[in-house]
Amino acid sequence: MRSEQEAARAIELYADTVRRICMLHLKSDSDTEDIFQTVFLKYVLYSGAFENEEHEKAWLIRVTLNACKDFMKSFFRSRTVPLDEIEELTADVPEDHSDVLEAVLSLPVKYKTGVYLYFYEQYSAVEISKLLEKNVNTVYTLLARAKTMLKERLGGEEFE
Amino acid sequence: MSNRIYEAFDCVSAGQDLKDKTKAYLFQTPKHCQSGFARYAAAAACLLFVLLGGAGYHVYMTPVAAISIDVNPSMEWEVNSLDRVVSVICYNEEAENVAADLHLKHRKYDDAITELLTSSEMSVYLTDNAAVSISVAAEDEDRSIRIQGRAVECAGRHCSNVSGHGGTASDRQAANQAGVSLGKYKAFLALQKLDPSITLEEVSGLCMCEIQDLIRDYEGQTAEYRNLQSEENTGAQENNGEACPVGQHHNHDPNRPHTHHHEGQ
Numbered sequence: 001m002r003s004e005q006e007a008a009r010a011i012e013l014y015a016d017t018v019r020r021i022c023m024l025h026l027k028s029d030s031d032t033e034d035i036f037q038t039v040f041l042k043y044v045l046y047s048g049a050f051e052n053e054e055h056e057k058a059w060l061i062r063v064t065l066n067a068c069k070d071f072m073k074s075f076f077r078s079r080t081v082p083l084d085e086i087e088e089l090t091a092d093v094p095e096d097h098s099d100v101l102e103a104v105l106s107l108p109v110k111y112k113t114g115v116y117l118y119f120y121e122q123y124s125a126v127e128i129s130k131l132l133e134k135n136v137n138t139v140y141t142l143l144a145r146a147k148t149m150l151k152e153r154l155g156g157e158e159f160e
Numbered sequence: 161m162s163n164r165i166y167e168a169f170d171c172v173s174a175g176q177d178l179k180d181k182t183k184a185y186l187f188q189t190p191k192h193c194q195s196g197f198a199r200y201a202a203a204a205a206c207l208l209f210v211l212l213g214g215a216g217y218h219v220y221m222t223p224v225a226a227i228s229i230d231v232n233p234s235m236e237w238e239v240n241s242l243d244r245v246v247s248v249i250c251y252n253e254e255a256e257n258v259a260a261d262l263h264l265k266h267r268k269y270d271d272a273i274t275e276l277l278t279s280s281e282m283s284v285y286l287t288d289n290a291a292v293s294i295s296v297a298a299e300d301e302d303r304s305i306r307i308q309g310r311a312v313e314c315a316g317r318h319c320s321n322v323s324g325h326g327g328t329a330s331d332r333q334a335a336n337q338a339g340v341s342l343g344k345y346k347a348f349l350a351l352q353k354l355d356p357s358i359t360l361e362e363v364s365g366l367c368m369c370e371i372q373d374l375i376r377d378y379e380g381q382t383a384e385y386r387n388l389q390s391e392e393n394t395g396a397q398e399n400n401g402e403a404c405p406v407g408q409h410h411n412h413d414p415n416r417p418h419t420h421h422h423e424g425q
Contacts, residue, residue, distance in 0.1 A: 004187050011182055015174035036182045044186055097168040119165040
């Protein structure tokens with residue numbers, strides 16, 4: 001079991017990452033709070049060693065994705081998020097970025113997770129394939145389709 | 161595109177409130193500071209719950225009395241200390257047929273008697289003023305008397321020819337060993353007093369009406385014989401006192417009632 005200091009450090013370092021992944025899957029702040037508690041409790045109870053911060057971050061992303069999936073399954077949540085709820089989720093985001101975020105969040109889960117990991121976390125397709133436990137070619141396909149959808153939704157040229 | 165997506169996601173962050181709540185959950189909730197004593201107390205409470213449940217089940221399922229109900233169907237119910245029927249033992253095919261369609265177990269014995277005697281399955285055996293014999297055996301005599309009184313009263317609401325009999329645990333054991341119900345065994349004992357040569361095999365196939373008829377026949381003959389003996393004694397006194405021994409008379413009695421096995425009533 002990890003110490004209070006270690007847990008506090010991990011929360012400060014990775015809370016934003018966990019929060020962003022939660023936003024991709026969940027609809028409310030209380031759901032996000034539940035996932036936060038689950039993820040960091042698993043972190044505290046995990047006795048294995050991390051090779052470095054990158055390894056630690058990848059482990060937390062994997063755990064968060066799994067926790068979100070389990071949560072969605074357990075409550076028979078729908079796989080897509082209604083638009084009005086997306087607007088609520090992005091209410092705190094400045095207006096000039098909210099349309100992009102809303103477009104990403106309106107994608108199916110399998111696309112938006114890849115988009116986040118690729119564009120924000122800057123993982124390669126190979127790394128994403130390991131995190132999502134998918135074939136690399138599948139990841140390429142998902143990313144290509146996601147880009148096409150985003151272009152359609154956000155108006156084209158500027159996304160080239 | 162990558163820059164815009166990056167900047168959009170970069171605007172999202174976890175609030176301090178969320179971080180604080182998570183920290184509080186991880187380090188201040190009882191499950192992380194639960195003492196050894198609390199764990200032992202919880203385990204002890206669980207154990208106590210299981211033990212109490214087991215003891216309750218044992219008490220519930222332990223019979224403290226047996227009620228034998230005999231018409232032609234012959235069955236015996238074991239009753240627990242809460243007056244509920246915990247097992248139904250059928251001693252003939254008729255009883256099995258009747259009990260198969262009724263829900264007698266786990267009901268209070270008086271409710272079960274009402275269900276039995278008002279059922280359509282039983283009605284075919286309760287025609288022509290059929291005799292209903294209710295025998296009760298229990299270790300506790302007061303309980304036996306109470307159950308017998310209540311059972312007979314309850315049965316009397318549905319049938320006119322109801323008789324109640326008491327018995328002991330040893331009577332019941334002997335009846336069970338002989339493969340008959342307590343009620344039939346008690347009737348056999350009554351009959352055997354009147355005719356020691358009669359066997360349980362002869363009685364076991366009879367319905368209660370037939371057994372009661374036999375008892376009445378024997379009692380009638382005995383009374384008749386006593387009258388005769390009284391007259392003969394008077395005559396013997398007159399003729400120097402020569403009397404006919406009872407045993408001899410009985411052994412040579414050509415009018416001993418025959419036992420018949422009727423298929424139902």
